[in-house]
Structure formats: C-alpha cells, structure tokens
Amino acid sequence: MNDLTKDTPAPAPAPAGTPLVELTGVSKSYGNVRALREVSLEVHAGEITCVLGDNGAGKSTLIKIIAGLHPHDAGTYTIEGEQVRHTSPREALDRGIATVYQDLAVVPLMPVWRNFFLGSEPTKGRGPLRRLDVAAMRGTTHQALLRMGIDLRDVDQPIGTLSGGERQCVAIARAVHFGAKVLVLDEPTAALGVKQSGVVLKYVAAARDAGLGVVLITHNPHHAYLVGDRFILLKRGTMSGSHLKKDITLDELTREMAGGSELDELTHELMRRTTTAPPATDPENPA
C-alpha cells in the first residue's frame, strides 16, 4: 500500500518533443471481433487530442487500452518513449494515466471527499492505529476543487447528489490533484446540457493549461473543435482520419465524422420535395 506522496517524484524528463503517450498501429480483438485495427495517435503535454467517432467505432476499446483495462494485441503503446503493455488500471495510474469515465467516475452514495481520495487514501498513525487522515482529506478536497474553480457547498454530501457536470469536474480535479500526466476523458459531455457541457469543457481546458496531456473522447465535433489540438477519427474500428487543428475547419471535421457522401445521401433522402435546401457543397469522400 502506498501513500499518495509517491505521486510526487517525477521520472527523468523525456527528451523534448517526445509525446507523453504514443500509440502506433494498435489493434485489439475480442474473440473473432476485430474491435480496433491499426490505430495511431499522439498525446502531447499541454495539448488536447480528440478521438471522434460514432457508436461502435471503437472509441471505448481505445480508451480501455490507454487506461489499462485491456492489453492491446498488436502495435506499440509508449509512454514518454517507454514501451508499455498494461494489464490493470493500477499500472496505468502509476504511470500517470488517469481516466475519467462517463458513468464509472464515482461511487454515488459515498461523500465527495471519500470519492476524491478513493484508491489513494492518505493515512496517519502506525500499526493498528493507521487511519485515514480525515481532516486533511476533507480540506484537500475542498482546496483542490476550489483551485479548479469548483466551489462545492459541502464535501460531506454524497457525490450522487451533485449534477452530472459537477461529478465530471470532481473527477477531473481528482486526476489533476494526483499528478496525472495524461487525462483520458470518456464522453465527458455526452449526457449533459449545453451549459453544463460548457462548464466541463472549461475544466478540460484548465487541465490542459495545467500542463496535462488530454485525450478527449466524444461524438460531438463541436465540443471537440472548441478545445482540441489534434483530431483522430475512428470508423468501424479503423482510423479514418488524423488532423491537426490548423489543417481542418469545423465544417470539414463535422462532415468527415458524419461520413461525407453518406451525409449527402441522408440529406437527399430527408429533403422534402417542397423545400429547396441544397446538399452541402460537394467535398471528397474521405472514407
């Protein structure tokens, strides 16, 4: 059992320009289902890499590999230049990869402060008197949330009583506090309203500004384009596009994600005869 102080000693800094996380040609099969084929991505410190894709595109599989829930079958996964193959989330956590899941983020009936330190509880005392440092846990939780700009009413309330956006923010603040180098966010805005999504994106940006590399998984290109620096598009388990922000506009991103010509067909099908809406200007089908 480790104390949370183990998070502090940083390993020797990697040479400049080395991505924090780099996947090259990573594949994963579940039995005869090829969930992911030849996917590559880079995550740099202080940048947000967005992974976009429709349902079933392989986003969840990708996140599980990065988070250490499943090992990959082929390709390489490097963290700061070092090749890794995780078999448990703990290993990924210990290497500074913190993952925030949409539904899995918290234990609803537990108070906010217990959730905040779950799995990395600070203790004091020795032997049979070794106990949770409750006062420090409460205070630190409040301080850490405040630093992220979240002013919580009461750290003793069950976290289930917070709104969805607030829960995501607590989870992000937790990752930042525990010295994560890479923050992986699984659809943080999927179940949220417009305003709440905005709040969450603000904290995502705050984490980036704190120097973390962020992987943002989403199926909303508008949210991705607001904060993203790199965009990876997934389609039926393969990578259908990889762009830097300077090389692509929001419209192109949206179109590419929706699948170019498929969207044209859909527009055509849905168009009422009486309306005059023309299909969008014809781009090339990227798929």
Added chain:
Amino acid sequence: MSPVDDERLAPRSVVRRLLARPELGSAVGAVAVFVFFSIVADSFLRASSLGTVLYASSTIGIMAVPVALLMIGGEFDLSAGVLVTSSALVSSMFSYQMTANVWVGVGVSLLVTLAIGAFNGILLVRTKLPSFIITLGTFLMLTGLNLGFTKLISGTVSTKSISDMEGFPTAQDLFASHWTIGSVDLQVTIAWWLGLVVVATWVLLRTRAGNWIFAAGGNADAARAVGVPVARTKIGLYMAVAFCAWISGQHLLFSFDVVQSGEGVGNEFLYIIAAVIGGCLMTGGYGSAIGSAVGAFIFGMTNKGIVYAQWNPDWFKFFLGAMLLLATLLNAWVRKRAEAAA
C-alpha cells in the same frame, strides 16, 4: 483543517446530522420495541432480564457485524449460519479423534473456517456469479458435510462430549464464560460482540479498507477503475464472516460441550435481518456495523420479550417477520425525511 464556510449552507443541526445516519431508523425501532415489551411484560424491565436479552442479541450480533460489512460490500453469505456449526464440529471432532489438546482443535477449526470463507470469496471474484448462488451452493454443501461427517465419525447426529479433555476449561473461559454483576448475568459473548462492533466501525469509517468496502458495494467498476483492489476486499469480507463464524462456533461448542450437526440452518437469515434492520442497503454501498448491533438487539428483545410476556413462543417467527417489515419501512421513511431535510 477549518470547517468549510459557505453562505449557501445552512448550519446543520445535531438532529439533522443524526437523521442522516444509517442506524437511526433502527434506533427508533429499538426504542419502540423496548417500550412495547416494557408495557406488556412485567419482568422485561428486571435487571436479570437485561443479561438474558443481551446474550440472545450477542449470539446473532457477533455474526450480524461481518454480514453487515459484507452487505455494504455488495454481497450476501447464505452459508454463514451452517458455517458456525461446521466450525464447532471441526474443532470438536478434531480434538476428540486425535485426542489432542482442545486448543489444537480450535486452531485447526480457525484455519478450516477461514479457508471456507476464502473459498466463497475466491469463487465469487473468479466466476463473477451472484453471491446468492455461490453461497447457496456452499450452504447446501456444508449442511450435507456437517451431517455426513458427524454420522460417519461418531455414528450419531451429534459429536461426543469433549468436556473432560485437556484445554477445555481454558477454552471455555475464552468462548463461553460469564460474569455476574449484581443480579445481572453477563455472557462473554456480549464482550466479543461489542468488541467486534467497535473494530468493524473503526475499520469501516477510519481505514482505507473501509473506504474500499463502501466503494466495492457502491460501484465496483468505478472502484476498480481508480485502483481499489475490489476482488481482494471481497475475499477479505468473506474471511471476516468466517472468522466470526469461528468465534460463534467455538461458543456453541464450549457452552454445551457437544454439537448438534443439524444446527445453524436458517440463522443466516437472522444475520441478514439484523443487518437490514440496522440500515444496510440490500444493494450494497450503505450501512453500518452499529446498525447491525441495534438490529441484533431488536432481535434479542423480541426473542426474550415474547417469553417474558408469557406468549406462546411459536409465534416468535411471525413477530420477527413483522418487525423486519416495519423496521425496513421505518428506515425508508426516516431516510426520505432526512434527505428532504438535508
């Protein structure tokens, strides 16, 4: 660390804070049961009755503590009742057959009982089957083994008396002695019970393991994702049940010096009832060890109160069932009120 000041937070009164505790509903229920039997049974309030009621409470309470922890951790153990008997049988028969010091049998019994608990836990985390099914299986298997082995070895359904064997008196001191204070006769099991409640409460609220128990029952996937050893926590909980079954089993053995192999069946539900009355959620993630003690105390009061009221004890199970329903309803009502107030 200073308390958090916030103008959006109305100061919470002591009453409100009490209302948010899981054991509150059971405490109200315990007072109600106490008042009820004080009125209908004259001898209920006598000091000597207290010892009897506490003894009845402790025999269930010792097991209700780990069963409550296990329920908070999100699992059941239906084999807990017969495991107590198995534990008693192992120490009795081992000592008798090997003509060893009784303490050797007690030690062997501890190992065997813990192994059965570990078996339950490991099977659970490996197969990912519901604990209801797994422990129903071990419940039936142990029931069969208890009877089968006892008959095979001693020829009857009960073990041979070990009261004249070496080590018996000292083991009896530890597991089945009693003190008399004034007119109150206090069994040693009461001390075991209260000790276990204190330890379990400490573990639950003030240690990392306690945090993990709440998390394992409240949302196992989330717990695993942040690095909580959920599997290890659950196996540990089953072993805690086994440890307490060992204490209960040794008490059974050393208070009567023979063990009936068919005993214990059905007790697993009494443990669960005590835990549920005490505020444990059936779905896990919420509850307390103190609540389970209050639940066991309600059981003890009802059990003996019916005798003091000179009612036909045949009706006892009916009252127990009604009590369970009422306590659970009261619990739900109190919690709703508390949440509305908070």
